[in-house]
Amino acid sequence: MKIPEVGEKIYIPSSLYMDHGEDDVHGGMATIAKVELNLDCPQETNRIYVYVEEVPGVVYNYAVLIEEQEKLKERYGGQAAYPDPDYD
Numbered sequence: 001m002k003i004p005e006v007g008e009k010i011y012i013p014s015s016l017y018m019d020h021g022e023d024d025v026h027g028g029m030a031t032i033a034k035v036e037l038n039l040d041c042p043q044e045t046n047r048i049y050v051y052v053e054e055v056p057g058v059v060y061n062y063a064v065l066i067e068e069q070e071k072l073k074e075r076y077g078g079q080a081a082y083p084d085p086d087y088d
Helices: 062-076
Strands: 009-012 028-037 048-052 059-061
Touching: 009 048, 009 062, 028 062, 048 062, 059 062
Parallel strands: none
Antiparallel strands: 009 028, 028 048, 048 059
8 A cells, every 4th residue: 555645635534423522523625744654553454544634633544544535535525624523
């Protein structure tokens, strides 16, 4: 699997939480801000993790995102990802 580069665009999914809505995320197109490799992981497909500019502090498994790109592109089109906190 090709290691992504900072600045590349990738789709991320929405994330909604019942018990901590302040971390909700509306999915869409995002820009990779940081790439981390976990070489201790026994499965090669789970070694690459990415952070995106649009949702600081959240880490994504790159292999999972790559598998979902077509579906996410269909769902979000050109829409940008963004934090969507629910404080209620």
